[in-house]
Amino acid sequence: MSDTPNDNAPSQSVYPVSSGDPAIYECILAAIVDNEPGVLARVVGLISARGYNIESLTVAETDVMKHRSRITIVTSGTATKISQIKAQLERLVPVRRVIDVTAESDAIERELALVKVEGSGEQRLEAMRVADIFRARPIDITHNSFVFEVTGTRDKVNAFIDLMRPLGLVENSRTGVLSIRRGAEAN
Amino acid sequence: MNAITPPPAQSQSDDQSAATQAGAVQKSGADLLLDALEEQGVEVIFGYPGGAVLPIYDALDKRGTIKHIMVRHEQGAVHAAEGYARSTGKPGIVLVTSGPGATNAVTGLTDALLDSIPLVCITGQVARPLIGTDAFQECDTIGITRNCTKHNYMVDHADRLAGVVHEAFHIATQGRPGPVLIDIPKDVQFESGSYTAKADAVARPTVAKPLMDDERIAKVVDMLRSARKPVFYTGGGVINAGPRASETLRALAHASNVPVTSTLMGLGAFPASDRQWLGMLGMHGSYEANNAMHDCDLMVCIGARFDDRVTGRLDAFSPGSKKIHIDIDPSSINKNVPVDLPVIGDAGKILAALLQKWQSTEVDSPCDPARLDGWWAEIASWRGKNSFAYAKSDSLIKPQYAVERLYELTKGYDTYITTEVGQHQMWAAQHFHFEEPNRWMTSGGLGTMGYGLPAALGVQEAHPDALVIDIAGDASVQMCIQEMSAAIQYGLPIKIFILNNEYLGMVRQWQELLHDKRYAQSYSASLPDFVKLAEAYGGEGFCAEHPDELDDKIIAMIKSDKPVLFDCRVTKEENVFPMIPSGAAHNDMLLGGAVTGEEISAAGKVLV
Numbered sequence: 050m051s052d053t054p055n056d057n058a059p060s061q062s063v064y065p066v067s068s069g070d071p072a073i074y075e076c077i078l079a080a081i082v083d084n085e086p087g088v089l090a091r092v093v094g095l096i097s098a099r100g101y102n103i104e105s106l107t108v109a110e111t112d113v114m115k116h117r118s119r120i121t122i123v124t125s126g127t128a129t130k131i132s133q134i135k136a137q138l139e140r141l142v143p144v145r146r147v148i149d150v151t152a153e154s155d156a157i158e159r160e161l162a163l164v165k166v167e168g169s170g171e172q173r174l175e176a177m178r179v180a181d182i183f184r185a186r187p188i189d190i191t192h193n194s195f196v197f198e199v200t201g202t203r204d205k206v207n208a209f210i211d212l213m214r215p216l217g218l219v220e221n222s223r224t225g226v227l228s229i230r231r232g233a234e235a236n
Numbered sequence: 237m238n239a240i241t242p243p244p245a246q247s248q249s250d251d252q253s254a255a256t257q258a259g260a261v262q263k264s265g266a267d268l269l270l271d272a273l274e275e276q277g278v279e280v281i282f283g284y285p286g287g288a289v290l291p292i293y294d295a296l297d298k299r300g301t302i303k304h305i306m307v308r309h310e311q312g313a314v315h316a317a318e319g320y321a322r323s324t325g326k327p328g329i330v331l332v333t334s335g336p337g338a339t340n341a342v343t344g345l346t347d348a349l350l351d352s353i354p355l356v357c358i359t360g361q362v363a364r365p366l367i368g369t370d371a372f373q374e375c376d377t378i379g380i381t382r383n384c385t386k387h388n389y390m391v392d393h394a395d396r397l398a399g400v401v402h403e404a405f406h407i408a409t410q411g412r413p414g415p416v417l418i419d420i421p422k423d424v425q426f427e428s429g430s431y432t433a434k435a436d437a438v439a440r441p442t443v444a445k446p447l448m449d450d451e452r453i454a455k456v457v458d459m460l461r462s463a464r465k466p467v468f469y470t471g472g473g474v475i476n477a478g479p480r481a482s483e484t485l486r487a488l489a490h491a492s493n494v495p496v497t498s499t500l501m502g503l504g505a506f507p508a509s510d511r512q513w514l515g516m517l518g519m520h521g522s523y524e525a526n527n528a529m530h531d532c533d534l535m536v537c538i539g540a541r542f543d544d545r546v547t548g549r550l551d552a553f554s555p556g557s558k559k560i561h562i563d564i565d566p567s568s569i570n571k572n573v574p575v576d577l578p579v580i581g582d583a584g585k586i587l588a589a590l591l592q593k594w595q596s597t598e599v600d601s602p603c604d605p606a607r608l609d610g611w612w613a614e615i616a617s618w619r620g621k622n623s624f625a626y627a628k629s630d631s632l633i634k635p636q637y638a639v640e641r642l643y644e645l646t647k648g649y650d651t652y653i654t655t656e657v658g659q660h661q662m663w664a665a666q667h668f669h670f671e672e673p674n675r676w677m678t679s680g681g682l683g684t685m686g687y688g689l690p691a692a693l694g695v696q697e698a699h700p701d702a703l704v705i706d707i708a709g710d711a712s713v714q715m716c717i718q719e720m721s722a723a724i725q726y727g728l729p730i731k732i733f734i735l736n737n738e739y740l741g742m743v744r745q746w747q748e749l750l751h752d753k754r755y756a757q758s759y760s761a762s763l764p765d766f767v768k769l770a771e772a773y774g775g776e777g778f779c780a781e782h783p784d785e786l787d788d789k790i791i792a793m794i795k796s797d798k799p800v801l802f803d804c805r806v807t808k809e810e811n812v813f814p815m816i817p818s819g820a821a822h823n824d825m826l827l828g829g830a831v832t833g834e835e836i837s838a839a840g841k842v843l844v
Contacts, residue, residue: 083440086390091382098383129570136567142387142407142440 071127075104077150077158077228078135079236083143084110084118091141092120101134102126105160105225117145123226148236150228157231161224162206163188164197168217176216183209194219260430265394265420266295268431269358270302272401275434278302278329280320280697282313286333287373288360291425305697305726308718310337312690314344314415315716318353319694322677323652325478327354327408328694334360335373338419339380343684345415346384350681351501352476354413356404357385363423364392377419386414386442391421394429402437411443412565413476444566446581448589455577456536456560457593461603463534463558465611466494469517469546472501472680473539473563473583475673481584482506482673485538488591491598493608495615497525499540500665501680508669514615515624518546519816520662523623523825524615526814529554530822531614538562539583542572543681544843552821562586623814623827624666633783635660635735635806639667639707642733645790649703652695654678656688656712659741662812664707686715692730693719703731703794710736710760713801720773723799731793731800734766737808745811750818750841770801779803818843 082088089108096103104123111119124134131149138147150156164185166176169192176195180187185199199209203226210221230236263271269292273281280303285293296304307313310332317328332341338359348355362371378390387407389400397420404416460466468489474481482505489496489512496506497514506513515522517529526548529535535557540546542561547553550573559575561568562583569578579586626636639660653668654677655661661678670676677695679687688706696704706713713734723730735741743758767777776798780789786804793800813828819840 087378087382090379094383129574133567133571136569139444140565140567142442 075125078122079148080120081145084116088143107225156228158228161200163222165220166217167194167219262428265425266291268397272398276405281329281331282316283331288334288422310340312719315690316694319691320698323695324698330357335375338377347682347684348415352413354408355415357417359419361419361421364421381417385417388417390419394427399432399437402434403439406439448581453589465532466534467528467532468496470502470538471499471540474505477584484587503676504670504673507671523621524618526822527618532557536560541568548816549821633806638804639663643668652704654688654691654706656708657683657685658709660709660735685712689716690719696728705731708734711740724774733802766801766803775799781805
């Protein structure tokens with residue numbers, strides 16, 4: 050929360066607001082939550098009820114002893130909107146804290162995808178070559194198909210999937226983004 | 237994440253069971269619940285029995301330690317608990333059954349969420365093995381109420397029950413207050429478990445880290461000292477912060493000579509008789525309050541949230557002012573209106589810090605006492621408009637006149653006012669004047685017709701000797717009128733003062749202004765005879781049709797020791813003025829008199 054956020058950001062109100070054209074930026078939020086029944090529904094319900102943008106959301110328990118999960122949310126909006134999303138998430142009782150991973154420095158971002166490609170002959174070889182360049186590993190092989198495992202930023206995963214499309218892409222499955230800050234310090 | 241998956245052994249319950257299981261007395265879930273409620277100091281529960289809460293009712297009856305008010309509809313139970321909470325500052329307690337019991341409570345819970353009223357609502361649920369089978373009177377109470385409570389719980393084991401109750405009270409009352417729901421399957425109510433004392437219960441923090449360091453407080457005081465057109469814009473947060481916060485607000489306003497306006501929810505925090513009082517602001521607020529908001533150079537918002545009913549058109553909202561926002565909820569900051577200086581924390585504590593800083597700074601370098609003379613002169617000219625004025629009548633009862641007379645004739649009494657929602661609510665806010673906090677109970681955020689009658693029930697239960705009046709409309713009052721029966725049963729002599737204009741008045745007013753006077757479905761046809769209705773319930777009925785008889789009948793109503801329905805026949809097509817039309821700015825108010833309907837722009841018409 051800034052002391053001087055007079056940037057006329059879009060508002061939740063139905064009344065018209067004057068707005069310049071405030072910059073929209075993408076951010077990755079990490080919510081550390083108590084892993085209790087319904088916590089994911091609370092977070093998702095809040096986002097949909099308030100009409101926030103959401104590009105991906107991943108969740109898993111990260112601290113078994115304390116029963117804490119980390120929910121990673123990729124969203125976008127003006128600076129004011131993002132601080133509003135953060136504040137709204139922090140109102141939820143099981144949400145212990147919300148970190149804007151992208152706030153201070155570039156965060157490390159990774160996504161994992163499983164990509165199934167069907168084909169034979171030259172097409173199959175080309176798929177193998179592209180996979181090699183992307184350092185994607187084949188984890189299931191038949192005479193006419195591969196399942197590749199690829200990790201990287203969303204851009205890299207998108208690029209890999211786009212390249213596989215003409216080479217017989219039949220299905221893909223993605224984890225959504227995980228993110229963590231660079232450096233020694235924990236958030 | 238299924239609501240009833242076996243509990244990922246939470247740290248909370250681990251600690252509790254370790255602390256309590258050794259040699260602890262085993263009791264049924266129903267008894268554990270009541271133990272916890274008793275330890276929390278609960279005196280009264282508003283509720284309605286049903287299959288899934290029978291073990292709790294059985295235990296309640298056997299013990300006789302907590303009073304139970306049986307309402308006639310679960311919505312009434314929640315509003316009654318709201319009235320109890322709002323007039324005492326203590327949390328209100330609701331107990332209802334599963335399925336329809338829970339869904340009927342939803343409106344009340346949403347109302348409490350929007351107006352930040354502390355409630356603990358206990359719902360029964362079908363037994364654990366039946367959950368998810370579409371059992372009789374089963375509904376997904378946790379799912380349904382997730383977005384209309386501050387927090388909710390499904391209790392999956394009796395051992396966990398007491399700890400959950402204690403945390404629920406903590407969450408309902410700390411930080412920004414709100415409703416918390418606890419869903420208890422019927423077999424958990426029978427199951428044996430051990431008790432967790434309040435002191436041993438884990439309570440997660442619900443209060444945001446305060447942002448009110450000395451430097452920030454000093455900055456607010458500096459801005460106040462250098463302002464030439466300051467205004468305090470206060471809200472329900474000041475009431476929620478307790479009576480001391482209202483006292484401190486008064487002291488700070490008097491010390492700084494700053495004018496004070498308030499939202500609908502904040503009425504009573506600052507005395508209406510004070511010369512610094514501008515009246516309520518917003519859509520039907522006073523001319524002076526709204527113009528002061530528009531023209532000020534410093535706006536200090538304390539415990540309010542820049543609601544659209546307050547701000548009107550946002551791009552023309554107080555364009556020349558610096559804005560300070562004092563609130564306990566960080567998500568309220570910059571939500572609708574960007575502010576220059578947020579201060580996060582309890583309104584009472586922040587006001588006390590501001591007062592102290594103001595006083596210590598005054599010692600060293602006193603402000604020029606004349607610094608606000610020009611501002612007060614401007615305010616005086618706006619006051620000259622007398623914006624709450626209306627055309628008087630000798631032959632017909634004007635609704636504003638009725639509220640004025642009610643105010644004058646109840647002056648010597650210990651009076652609490654509740655309202656329904658609509659025109660009568662605005663006339664009550666404009667013409668009934670409050671000197672103290674916690675005297676005014678109204679549905680502000682959600683705008684729930686049917687709130688006032690059951691809320692009056694809860695207020696009267698909390699203040700048995702007080703005069704509790706629900707200022708109602710003929711349409712609203714019928715939404716929860718069944719609670720007259722509860723009023724009779726428990727000897728709660730609430731007075732329902734109905735401004736009867738035979739219309740859904742506010743709907744009619746908007747149709748007049750926005751829809752070329754096509755009054756679609758807003759005429760209250762087939763109204764009951766309210767006098768006979770009162771008598772049918774066992775109460776007393778009065779009807780006033782002429783201004784000459786109004787005073788005597790109001791006095792008779794006040795003197796009655798029974799619940800009363802007062803049918804006050806008022807002029808039918810009176811509108812609430814002044815009014816900021818939809819989509820207009822604060823300095824663009826319609827005053828009473830000739831209004832053609834062309835004042836509202838096409839863009840404004842789509843707004844609610």
